Amino acid sequence: MAVGRYHRQEIFYPIGPEGQKKLQHARVCIIGIGALGASVANMLAQAGVGYLRLVDRDIVELTNLQRQALFTEEDVEQQLPKAEAARAHIAQMNSEIEIEAKIIDVNPHNIEKLITDVDIVVDGLDNLETRYLLNEACDKHGIRYVYGGVVGSGGMVMNVLPGEGPCLECLLGPLPEEGSYDTCDTVGVISPITNIVASYEAAETMKILLGSESVCRQAISLDAWDSYTEFFDVDKDPECPVCGKHQYERLEHRQKSYTASLCGHDAYQVTPEDDGSFDYEAVVKALEADGDVKKNKFFTTFKNDEADFKLFPDGRAIINGVPSGEEAQTIFAKYIDR
Ligand SMILES: [Zn+2]
Structure with missing residues:
Protein backbone atom coordinates (compact mmCIF):
# COMPACT_ATOMS: atom_id res chain seq x y z
CA MET A 1 0.00 0.00 0.00
CA ALA A 2 1.29 3.44 -0.90
CA VAL A 3 2.07 5.62 2.09
CA GLY A 4 0.16 8.88 2.29
CA ARG A 5 1.22 12.44 2.92
CA TYR A 6 0.77 12.17 6.70
CA HIS A 7 2.59 8.84 7.12
CA ARG A 8 5.36 10.17 9.39
CA GLN A 9 2.79 11.83 11.59
CA GLU A 10 0.59 8.72 11.73
CA ILE A 11 3.46 6.52 12.89
CA PHE A 12 4.26 9.09 15.61
CA TYR A 13 2.38 7.26 18.37
CA PRO A 14 0.81 10.24 20.27
CA ILE A 15 -1.00 11.15 17.03
CA GLY A 16 -1.52 7.89 15.13
CA PRO A 17 -4.09 7.39 12.34
CA GLU A 18 -6.96 8.28 14.71
CA GLY A 19 -5.33 11.57 15.71
CA GLN A 20 -4.66 12.36 12.09
CA LYS A 21 -8.38 12.01 11.34
CA LYS A 22 -9.17 14.37 14.21
CA LEU A 23 -6.76 16.96 12.81
CA GLN A 24 -8.37 16.66 9.39
CA HIS A 25 -11.74 17.52 10.94
CA ALA A 26 -10.41 20.37 13.08
CA ARG A 27 -11.10 24.07 12.52
CA VAL A 28 -8.53 26.68 13.56
CA CYS A 29 -8.62 30.47 13.40
CA ILE A 30 -5.26 32.27 13.36
CA ILE A 31 -5.47 35.96 14.15
CA GLY A 32 -2.53 37.97 12.84
CA ILE A 33 -0.61 36.54 9.86
CA GLY A 34 2.81 38.06 10.45
CA ALA A 35 5.91 36.15 11.51
CA LEU A 36 4.10 34.05 14.12
CA GLY A 37 0.78 33.54 12.37
CA ALA A 38 2.19 32.70 8.94
CA SER A 39 4.59 30.19 10.46
CA VAL A 40 1.86 28.56 12.60
CA ALA A 41 -0.48 28.46 9.58
CA ASN A 42 2.20 26.76 7.53
CA MET A 43 2.87 24.10 10.18
CA LEU A 44 -0.83 23.37 10.79
CA ALA A 45 -1.39 23.05 7.03
CA GLN A 46 1.56 20.66 6.78
CA ALA A 47 0.02 18.68 9.66
CA GLY A 48 -3.27 18.42 7.76
CA VAL A 49 -5.56 20.53 9.94
CA GLY A 50 -8.72 20.54 7.80
CA TYR A 51 -9.78 24.17 8.01
CA LEU A 52 -7.70 27.29 8.61
CA ARG A 53 -9.07 30.82 8.85
CA LEU A 54 -6.31 33.40 8.38
CA VAL A 55 -7.16 36.87 9.67
CA ASP A 56 -4.99 39.92 9.03
CA ARG A 57 -5.49 43.57 8.08
CA ASP A 58 -2.05 44.35 6.64
CA ILE A 59 -0.32 44.26 3.27
CA VAL A 60 3.02 42.47 2.78
CA GLU A 61 5.91 44.94 3.08
CA LEU A 62 9.62 44.68 2.38
CA THR A 63 10.51 44.87 6.10
CA ASN A 64 8.38 41.74 6.71
CA LEU A 65 10.64 39.48 4.63
CA GLN A 66 13.38 39.42 7.29
CA ARG A 67 11.23 37.12 9.46
CA GLN A 68 7.90 36.27 7.81
CA ALA A 69 8.93 33.12 6.00
CA LEU A 70 5.96 32.54 3.72
CA PHE A 71 6.14 35.83 1.86
CA THR A 72 8.12 36.78 -1.25
CA GLU A 73 9.40 39.91 -2.98
CA GLU A 74 6.65 39.41 -5.53
CA ASP A 75 4.01 39.65 -2.79
CA VAL A 76 5.55 43.00 -1.78
CA GLU A 77 5.55 44.22 -5.37
CA GLN A 78 1.94 43.20 -5.88
CA GLN A 79 0.92 44.75 -2.54
CA LEU A 80 -0.87 41.56 -1.55
CA PRO A 81 -2.71 41.45 1.77
CA LYS A 82 -0.88 39.09 4.15
CA ALA A 83 -3.92 36.85 4.70
CA GLU A 84 -4.35 36.35 0.96
CA ALA A 85 -0.62 35.91 0.22
CA ALA A 86 -0.35 33.31 3.00
CA ARG A 87 -3.47 31.51 1.76
CA ALA A 88 -2.10 31.31 -1.78
CA HIS A 89 1.34 30.02 -0.71
CA ILE A 90 -0.06 27.46 1.72
CA ALA A 91 -2.62 26.20 -0.81
CA GLN A 92 0.26 25.30 -3.13
CA MET A 93 1.74 23.13 -0.40
CA ASN A 94 -1.51 21.46 0.73
CA SER A 95 -4.49 21.56 -1.62
CA GLU A 96 -6.44 19.04 0.47
CA ILE A 97 -7.39 21.47 3.21
CA GLU A 98 -9.72 24.47 3.26
CA ILE A 99 -8.11 27.88 3.86
CA GLU A 100 -10.09 31.07 4.22
CA ALA A 101 -8.39 34.49 4.09
CA LYS A 102 -10.08 37.34 5.99
CA ILE A 103 -8.60 40.75 5.17
CA ILE A 104 -10.07 42.66 8.07
CA ASP A 105 -9.14 44.58 11.18
CA VAL A 106 -10.21 42.65 14.27
CA ASN A 107 -12.42 44.79 16.52
CA PRO A 108 -15.20 44.37 19.11
CA HIS A 109 -17.82 44.28 16.35
CA ASN A 110 -16.42 41.34 14.41
CA ILE A 111 -14.28 39.28 16.79
CA GLU A 112 -17.05 37.02 18.13
CA LYS A 113 -18.11 36.01 14.62
CA LEU A 114 -14.49 35.10 13.79
CA ILE A 115 -13.92 32.75 16.71
CA THR A 116 -17.21 31.05 17.59
CA ASP A 117 -17.32 28.47 14.78
CA VAL A 118 -13.80 27.12 15.27
CA ASP A 119 -12.24 24.65 17.75
CA ILE A 120 -9.35 26.85 18.76
CA VAL A 121 -7.83 30.29 18.15
CA VAL A 122 -4.09 30.91 17.71
CA ASP A 123 -2.50 34.26 18.46
CA GLY A 124 -0.26 35.73 15.76
CA LEU A 125 -0.91 39.32 16.79
CA ASP A 126 1.54 42.18 17.00
CA ASN A 127 -0.29 44.34 19.55
CA LEU A 128 -1.51 43.92 23.12
CA GLU A 129 -4.82 45.78 22.70
CA THR A 130 -6.21 43.22 20.25
CA ARG A 131 -4.82 40.36 22.35
CA TYR A 132 -6.71 41.58 25.42
CA LEU A 133 -9.86 41.84 23.31
CA LEU A 134 -9.30 38.30 22.00
CA ASN A 135 -8.79 37.05 25.55
CA GLU A 136 -12.18 38.48 26.55
CA ALA A 137 -14.00 37.08 23.52
CA CYS A 138 -12.50 33.61 24.06
CA ASP A 139 -13.46 33.63 27.76
CA LYS A 140 -17.01 34.74 26.95
CA HIS A 141 -17.52 31.90 24.47
CA GLY A 142 -15.38 29.26 26.18
CA ILE A 143 -13.04 29.05 23.17
CA ARG A 144 -9.54 27.73 23.74
CA TYR A 145 -6.78 30.12 22.76
CA VAL A 146 -3.03 29.69 22.33
CA TYR A 147 -1.20 32.87 23.25
CA GLY A 148 2.21 33.59 21.75
CA GLY A 149 4.12 36.85 21.68
CA VAL A 150 7.60 37.94 20.62
CA VAL A 151 9.73 41.05 20.91
CA GLY A 152 13.47 41.48 20.40
CA SER A 153 14.97 38.01 20.93
CA GLY A 154 12.45 36.89 23.56
CA GLY A 155 9.01 35.39 23.56
CA MET A 156 6.24 33.84 25.60
CA VAL A 157 3.65 31.14 25.08
CA MET A 158 0.66 30.06 27.17
CA ASN A 159 -2.46 28.04 26.55
CA VAL A 160 -5.61 29.83 27.67
CA LEU A 161 -8.17 27.12 28.49
CA PRO A 162 -11.39 28.80 29.67
CA GLY A 163 -12.89 27.18 32.75
CA GLU A 164 -9.67 25.24 33.40
CA GLY A 165 -6.77 27.62 33.86
CA PRO A 166 -5.58 31.21 33.96
CA CYS A 167 -6.22 33.68 31.12
CA LEU A 168 -3.97 36.21 29.41
CA GLU A 169 -4.86 38.92 31.93
CA CYS A 170 -3.92 36.58 34.83
CA LEU A 171 -0.52 36.21 33.14
CA LEU A 172 0.16 39.79 32.06
CA GLY A 173 -2.00 41.86 34.45
CA PRO A 174 -4.00 44.90 33.33
CA LEU A 175 -3.22 46.25 29.87
CA PRO A 176 -0.18 48.52 30.24
CA GLU A 177 -0.34 52.05 28.90
CA GLU A 178 0.64 52.48 25.26
CA GLY A 179 4.30 53.43 24.93
CA SER A 180 5.23 51.96 28.33
CA TYR A 181 6.42 48.61 26.95
CA ASP A 182 8.75 47.38 24.20
CA THR A 183 7.31 46.46 20.82
CA CYS A 184 8.82 45.09 17.60
CA ASP A 185 8.69 48.64 16.24
CA THR A 186 10.81 50.05 19.08
CA VAL A 187 13.34 47.29 19.82
CA GLY A 188 13.03 45.07 16.74
CA VAL A 189 12.62 41.32 16.49
CA ILE A 190 14.71 38.48 15.08
CA SER A 191 13.51 35.56 13.05
CA PRO A 192 14.79 32.67 15.25
CA ILE A 193 12.55 33.63 18.18
CA THR A 194 9.46 34.00 16.01
CA ASN A 195 10.04 30.50 14.67
CA ILE A 196 10.57 28.98 18.12
CA VAL A 197 7.45 30.61 19.55
CA ALA A 198 5.41 29.69 16.45
CA SER A 199 6.60 26.07 16.81
CA TYR A 200 5.45 25.93 20.43
CA GLU A 201 2.12 27.44 19.41
CA ALA A 202 1.62 24.92 16.60
CA ALA A 203 2.53 21.96 18.85
CA GLU A 204 0.20 23.14 21.64
CA THR A 205 -2.60 23.67 19.11
CA MET A 206 -2.22 20.10 17.82
CA LYS A 207 -2.16 18.68 21.37
CA ILE A 208 -5.27 20.62 22.41
CA LEU A 209 -7.11 19.53 19.25
CA LEU A 210 -6.22 15.91 20.02
CA GLY A 211 -7.19 16.15 23.70
CA SER A 212 -3.65 15.12 24.62
CA GLU A 213 -2.53 14.73 28.23
CA SER A 214 0.67 16.51 27.22
CA VAL A 215 -1.03 19.92 26.80
CA CYS A 216 1.26 22.40 28.57
CA ARG A 217 -0.34 23.81 31.75
CA GLN A 218 2.45 26.28 32.42
CA ALA A 219 3.58 29.48 30.75
CA ILE A 220 6.78 29.34 28.73
CA SER A 221 9.26 32.20 28.62
CA LEU A 222 12.19 31.94 26.27
CA ASP A 223 14.97 33.88 24.62
CA ALA A 224 16.88 32.88 21.50
CA TRP A 225 19.79 35.26 22.11
CA ASP A 226 20.26 34.81 25.84
CA SER A 227 19.67 31.07 25.36
CA TYR A 228 17.09 30.11 27.96
CA THR A 229 13.69 28.47 28.16
CA GLU A 230 11.74 28.63 31.42
CA PHE A 231 8.45 27.03 32.37
CA PHE A 232 6.48 28.62 35.20
CA ASP A 233 3.10 28.27 36.89
CA VAL A 234 0.50 31.01 36.54
CA ASP A 235 -2.31 31.19 39.10
CA LYS A 236 -5.86 31.75 37.99
CA ASP A 237 -6.72 35.03 39.75
CA PRO A 238 -10.24 34.88 41.25
CA GLU A 239 -10.29 38.69 41.03
CA CYS A 240 -9.35 38.69 37.33
CA PRO A 241 -11.93 40.86 35.52
CA VAL A 242 -11.96 38.45 32.57
CA CYS A 243 -11.75 34.82 33.74
CA GLY A 244 -12.72 35.54 37.38
CA LYS A 245 -15.60 37.98 37.02
CA HIS A 246 -16.44 37.54 33.31
CA GLN A 247 -16.53 41.29 32.73
CA TYR A 248 -15.75 42.14 29.12
CA GLU A 249 -14.88 45.81 29.14
CA ARG A 250 -13.19 45.92 25.72
CA LEU A 251 -15.63 43.64 23.98
CA GLU A 252 -18.60 45.67 25.16
CA HIS A 253 -16.99 49.05 24.60
CA ARG A 254 -18.18 49.32 21.00
CA GLN A 255 -17.33 52.68 19.60
ZN1 LIG B 1 -7.83 35.76 34.10
Missing part, protein backbone atom coordinates in the same frame (compact mmCIF):
# COMPACT_ATOMS: atom_id res chain seq x y z
CA LYS A 256 -18.84 54.02 16.41
CA SER A 257 -15.44 54.02 14.74
CA TYR A 258 -11.83 53.28 15.66
CA THR A 259 -8.71 55.19 14.82
CA ALA A 260 -5.36 53.51 15.32
CA SER A 261 -1.88 54.74 14.64
CA LEU A 262 0.04 52.17 12.62
CA CYS A 263 3.41 51.71 14.26
CA GLY A 264 6.40 52.23 12.03
CA HIS A 265 4.26 54.03 9.46
CA ASP A 266 3.31 57.65 8.97
CA ALA A 267 -0.30 56.49 8.82
CA TYR A 268 -3.54 56.07 10.72
CA GLN A 269 -6.17 53.43 10.23
CA VAL A 270 -9.83 54.44 10.53
CA THR A 271 -12.35 51.62 10.97
CA PRO A 272 -16.03 52.58 10.84
CA GLU A 273 -18.76 50.74 12.72
CA ASP A 274 -19.53 47.50 10.89
CA ASP A 275 -23.31 47.69 10.52
CA GLY A 276 -23.34 46.21 7.03
CA SER A 277 -24.35 49.49 5.37
CA PHE A 278 -21.00 50.31 3.77
CA ASP A 279 -21.30 50.38 -0.02
CA TYR A 280 -17.72 49.91 -1.26
CA GLU A 281 -18.49 50.18 -4.99
CA ALA A 282 -20.49 53.39 -4.56
CA VAL A 283 -17.75 55.04 -2.47
CA VAL A 284 -15.05 54.08 -4.99
CA LYS A 285 -17.16 55.48 -7.83
CA ALA A 286 -17.64 58.77 -5.97
CA LEU A 287 -13.88 59.00 -5.35
CA GLU A 288 -13.17 58.97 -9.07
CA ALA A 289 -14.43 62.56 -9.31
CA ASP A 290 -11.98 63.75 -6.63
CA GLY A 291 -8.61 62.36 -7.58
CA ASP A 292 -6.50 59.48 -8.81
CA VAL A 293 -8.16 56.12 -8.07
CA LYS A 294 -6.47 52.73 -8.53
CA LYS A 295 -8.46 49.62 -7.71
CA ASN A 296 -7.18 46.06 -7.38
CA LYS A 297 -8.85 42.86 -6.18
CA PHE A 298 -8.27 43.66 -2.52
CA PHE A 299 -8.35 47.43 -2.02
CA THR A 300 -8.49 50.83 -3.70
CA THR A 301 -5.77 53.48 -3.59
CA PHE A 302 -6.79 57.14 -3.69
CA LYS A 303 -4.55 60.20 -4.14
CA ASN A 304 -5.04 63.91 -4.66
CA ASP A 305 -3.32 67.08 -3.33
CA GLU A 306 -5.00 66.75 0.03
CA ALA A 307 -5.43 63.05 0.71
CA ASP A 308 -3.61 59.75 0.20
CA PHE A 309 -5.26 56.54 1.42
CA LYS A 310 -6.07 52.89 0.86
CA LEU A 311 -9.71 51.87 1.19
CA PHE A 312 -10.74 48.25 1.87
CA PRO A 313 -14.05 46.56 1.04
CA ASP A 314 -14.90 46.31 4.76
CA GLY A 315 -14.99 50.14 4.94
CA ARG A 316 -11.67 50.52 6.70
CA ALA A 317 -9.10 52.99 5.40
CA ILE A 318 -5.38 53.55 5.96
CA ILE A 319 -4.75 57.27 5.71
CA ASN A 320 -1.14 58.11 4.85
CA GLY A 321 0.87 61.21 5.67
CA VAL A 322 -1.30 62.64 8.45
CA PRO A 323 0.14 63.85 11.76
CA SER A 324 -2.80 62.85 13.98
CA GLY A 325 -5.83 60.62 14.32
CA GLU A 326 -8.08 63.68 14.17
CA GLU A 327 -6.75 64.64 10.73
CA ALA A 328 -7.20 61.04 9.59
CA GLN A 329 -10.83 61.21 10.78
CA THR A 330 -11.33 64.48 8.89
CA ILE A 331 -10.13 62.96 5.63
CA PHE A 332 -12.20 59.84 6.29
CA ALA A 333 -15.35 61.93 6.82
CA LYS A 334 -14.73 64.07 3.74
CA TYR A 335 -13.95 61.33 1.21
CA ILE A 336 -15.36 58.05 2.55
CA ASP A 337 -18.09 58.54 5.12
CA ARG A 338 -19.84 61.36 3.29
